[in-house]
Amino acid sequence: MxxxxxxxxxxxxxxxxxxxxxxxxxxxxxxxxxxxxxxxxxxxxxxxxxxxxxxxxxxxxxxxxxxxxxxxxxxxxxxxxxxxxxxxxxxxxxxxxxxxxTDVSFNYAKAREVPSFVPPAGVGPGEYRMQQEDVGRSQEFRKCIECFLCQNTCHVVRDHEENKPVFAGPRFLMRVAELDMHPLDGAAEAGIDRKRGAQEDHGLGYCNITKCCTEVCPEHIKITDNALIPLKERAVDRKYDPLVWLGSKIRRRV
Amino acid sequence: MSRTAREAWDVVVVGAGGAGLRAAIEARERGMRCAVICKSLFGKAHTVMAEGGIAASMGNVNEGDNWQVHFRDTMRGGKFLNHWRMAELHAREAPDRVWELETWGAVFDRTRDGKISQRNFGGHEYPRLAHVGDRTGLELIRTLQQKIVSLQQEDHRETGDYESRLKVFQEYTVTRLLKAGADGDSAAGERIAGVFGYARESGRFFAIEAPSVVLATGGIGKSFKVTSNSWEYTGDGHALALLAGASLINMEFVQFHPTGMVWPPSVKGILVTESVRGDGGVLRNSDGRRFMFDYVPDVFKEKYAESEAEGDRWYQDPDNNRRPPELLPRDEVARAINSEVKAGRGSPHGGVFLDVSTRLPAEDIKRKLPSMHHQFKELADVDITAEPMEVGPTCHYVMGGVDVDPDTAAAVGVPGLFAAGEVAGGMHGSNRLGGNSLSDLLVFGRRAGLYAAEHAASFPGAGRPVVSEADLEAAEAEALRPFGAEGGDPAVSEELAENPYALHQELQQAMNDLVGIIRKGPEMEEALRRLTELRARSRRAGVEGHRQFNPGWHLALDLRNMLLVSECVARAALERTESRGGHTRDDHPAMDRRWRRLNLVCRLNGDSTEPGADPLLGRVRLERREMPPIRDDLLALFDKEELVKYLTDEELTS
Structure with missing residues (x-):
């Protein structure tokens, strides 16, 4: 053998x-x-x-x-x-x-730039009520083991060092999506717009949904389909993202 | 002059698993500046491997649950050797610690009414484990990691520096705890002054001065050949505590998890979660028999089903049926599997069959046990929705650890030193129930952080213990020794250097074969002889290359710790002439009530770690110590008939 x-x-x-x-x-x-x-x-x-x-x-x-x-x-x-x-x-x-x-400190720096979970006002420990179907999507993203293979393979930064300062990478855009889909996240009430943040602070617009990240994910998380595309669609100011804008035009014509 | 860089913090936490991170959060929230040191990257600690869940009597699934029931289960699981006060605090505080995680962003599986779902587990009377599929440890570590990031974000807003009050030193290893006298150099009234170690990446030495140090380093599994533990589990905290003058208790109790993978060889030992059984999986031998029905011990007879039909009914109707014996505490199931294999009724690769495929629909299996499905598919080519798994015992957890004060987690005898999680002893007695580890990390991690913060706050600025130059130089010399070993440092030996990997493999083989799941007096004596020989050879463990990210060097240094804790395990196991929990003696097969009251305490022999000490002498000495009597109101939670099985007649009448 x-x-x-x-x-x-x-x-x-x-x-x-x-x-x-x-x-x-x-x-x-x-x-x-x-x-x-x-x-x-x-x-x-x-x-x-x-x-x-x-x-x-x-x-x-x-x-x-x-x-x-x-x-x-x-x-x-x-x-x-x-x-x-x-x-x-x-x-x-x-x-x-x-x-x-390798030196993966890039990822830890990006993790710090995503605003954390905001506990909902007026809901104490032990009082959280959420339905399983409403937490399923966030749970899918929380399967992430932070191997950083998606960050490594994403062509936005793989051969473009210059994009690193402005692009959080698939793992941390997915983290934004996870929090944005959390049924009890109180960010909006606290004045934090996660969708706008994804666009303006974390470089969501750089992603052109080639799904390289999804392909290498050892946890088989559908990063592109379930996190990045929905986040793009939810982003407030659609015109900043040419792909979504184009997609919406094409769909309308069909 | 030492060239070691020094920093000053209030609290140093060694280890960034569940206990360490929870301690750090608490210390920082109490206003202390806290440094966390971990051997791996932040977020990779062994806690991620925990699968089943966090035990907490929230009563979300069965309203009958409460802290008293949880306390009872924990004491039974530990065969009453647990420190009752730790078991009490743990059971009382676990629900708050779980609920708190939700406010930090944890997303547990839900019940139909939207609460945290709870699952059945071995030894727990009610469904009690808060969980996320079978990846609960990952959820726990990620939640704590993200809470730490959120505190760093707060600090960044206030000070402009993410790391001004809470900093993670990742890929750093601590090799010595440093102490100082109350008044400068005097040895009298010595207390913790800081830690010394090296950065794995650069190989540079560092020292952090701090009046409080929390050990949260996990366990010792890497001293055994077949283990579910990662490379980090080299008993660092156990050894650091011993070397600093603290004591260890209950080191003879090592938990062999009943279900580790047995095939292929390269994954032997990797954990198969107890949730497989909690959710309906059953154990069978090569005759197809559910053999666990043959292994229900007397102390548990009334609690477990007598027939397969009753056991199967229990999943739907737990109030009118008793649980199946597959859900006995882990020590019982591990011994039973061992016996079946020895009797020739094992599976082709030397385990038994664990089958969930005939018990649940494939979709349910994939939903409830996704990472088991994934693990077997990818690593063993086995589809657990269609065929049984092959499983056997694997070294999983050490119940023994640093002797601590139950309320404050302070190490006995070393002011400023605290310990929480697997590295602390007492909580689980002779055997830990599944699910009680994650809750232990949270309950005692928080307590250690709290009291470490209080201790540090009692040393404002001047008056703090100061690390001496001499201690730093000694620690440097010790850490550099493997580079000088080749060619024969005459102070050490003139013989050739030893390969640290080979030494490690010999140690693992010896512990596995001679101090494993079933123990015999003469074998443990042989183990102690081999440990002596390995200890002598390990002084010549030599490495090539340089200090930058050099795994051979790291292992050479870890050997000191593994040899120390292995000696503790072997000595204590030889001394305890009974079988109880995670300590099974072939030559003393019965549980003995007289031993129930006794802890075996390990301490370092005088100057045995000085360079000139004779390596052939044992490093560890044992003492017997009587346990404090269990408080009356807690004893009253049990029936007299049950207590008779554990306590001596004098204890019962007094």
Missing amino acids: SYDAHFKVWRGDADGGSLVDYTVTVNEGEVVLDIIHRLQATEAADLAVRWNCKAGKCGSCSAEINGRPRLMCMTRMSLLDPAEPVVVTPMRAFPVVRDLV
């Missing part, structure tokens, strides 16, 4: 690096992260990698496998062609720290 696989792992740091070749044993049922751990234990004790739960629940071991953004713990070796080399590289949209570890 075991075989020797050819791995090419990016090794280096902020000053540069390169792919390093390894031949390493693969056993039945293993995932890419198992192989990276085997390399650490045998021939590369200092190979840097983030990981925690090894079960697709914490979102730590994000990387690119043969160029595709994935969780290493959820990528089974049996899905990869044993005859081809397996290329493991760090996420491209974020600065490299070392080997497979």
Whole structure:
């Protein structure tokens, strides 16, 4: 059942690096992260990698496998062609720290810019009443494990460093949508317009719904269809978003 | 002169799981400047792995529930070894801690009348677990994380700096607690003065001076081979506390969760939530028999169904039927599975079958257990809506931990040190009920933050304990030792360096085989011999490369902690000559009422961690300590007939 696989792992740091070749044993049922751990234990004790739960629940071991953004713990070796080399590289949209570890502080900075949940006035702890069908959508978005693969793959920032200051990325636009759809969020009463904020502060208009984020989401959250498009549609000032404007024109003509 | 950068904060919280974040929120809301230190990225702590729910007697699904019933269940689950005061505070305060989460944005599953839904779980008399599908831990950690962000936003509005009052030092590891005498350098009246450690990313050392430190580092599972725990669970807080002069209690009690994945090998140990059974899943052996009916112990006989038909009726009509024995406390179910496999009635890969596919419609399974469905599909190629899972016991949780004051979470004997969550001992006695962990994190995380804040506030400005240069230099030297090990540092050894990964694997194998789910005296003696040998070799654990994000170096440092806590577990387990909860002795299979009153307390041997100490000597010494008697009004919650099973005759008559 075991075989020797050819791995090419990016090794280096902020000053540069390169792919390093390894031949390493693969056993039945293993995932890419198992192989990276085997390399650490045998021939590369200092190979840097983030990981925690090894079960697709914490979102730590994000990387690119043969160029595709994935969780290493959820990528089974049996899905990869044993005859081809397996290329493991760090996420491209974020600065490299070392080997497979990147500096993801961009995401934590963006998280702070989204206004938090506003508890509704006059409703005390224990008094919250919400129906299951009304919380389903927010719950879908709260499945997010913050692996940041959607942030990494989104073309608005993937090769456009200059867009980072003005664009929150799919994960945090989805966070805005989640709060906007929360049945008891008191933002509006507190004078916070989440829809306008999405447009003006978080760069919702940059998103042109190519669904790259949805494709890489390991939690299978329909980020584009369920969060970003509805948020665009709910945004107060539609004319700022040419795509929605165009969409509405086309629909009207049909 | 040490080159370590120093910062000053009021409260330092070590660990950013549920307990640590809840403590930090409390300390900050009490006006203290609070630093949180965590080994992983913010929001990745092991709490995200919790699946089933948060136990709190809100009574949303069954109005019969209240804190007294929850208290009773908790004491029964822990076989009455719990510190009764902790179990009481926990049961009383859990509902408030859950409701509070909603005001911070948590979105729990709902009942039909719009309240927080609650599910059944092992050992809980009523549906009690607030949950979000089977990803409750993620909801908890995200809610606390987002609450912290909202406090940082407040601080930003006031001070222009998000991190002026609450800062998360992510990917930092603490290797030493620092202390100082009440009057400068004197050893008399030593109290906490701060923490020392390294930034994982850069490898640079740091020290934070603070009069209060809260340990919230979680457990010790990485000392065992088959475990549901992540790499972070290396017993750091347990070891830091010991090294600082605190004591640990109940270390012999390690919970093996009955249902971990057993196949494929690379995922062996990963958790399969108890909710599978809470929602109707059943355990079967290779004969297709629901074997749990054969394993109901005497103390629980009246509480559990005698036939499959009765157990099945209970899901719809809990008032007139008794629960199925699949929902016994975890220690009972884990032992039963172990026995079935040993008797040759296991599944092909050495577990038993856990089946929900014949019990619920596929759509219900996907809705109630989405992450289990996902996990088995992706990792094992098993569709749990169509076929049974294979499961077996996995090291999951340590009941033992820092000896704390039940009300304040203050570590006994070390002023300024607090502990909450899995790293604290006493709350769960000899066995923890599912769902009682998340509530424990919230209840005692808050209490630790509160009393840590009070303690810090009693040291305004000048007069705070000051970290000494000598202590910093010693901590630096200790952390750098793995780089000098290769080639033989003559002060350490002239032999070749050891591979830290190999040492770790040997430790895990030894603990798994010799101090695992079923224990025997001679095997534990063998474990202690092996630990001694590993301790000697670990002093030569060496690493290559440099200090920047070097996992080999990190592991070499973690070995000290794992070896210390493993010794505590082995020594205490050898000493306790009975079986109770998460401690099962093949050579002493019965529960003994005389042991019920005794805690085993672990302390560090004198100077055993000094560089010159003989590595062959044990690091830990044990003491027996009598437990405080349970308060009368709490005892009165139980029937006499039940108490007779646990308490000695003198206890009952006095």
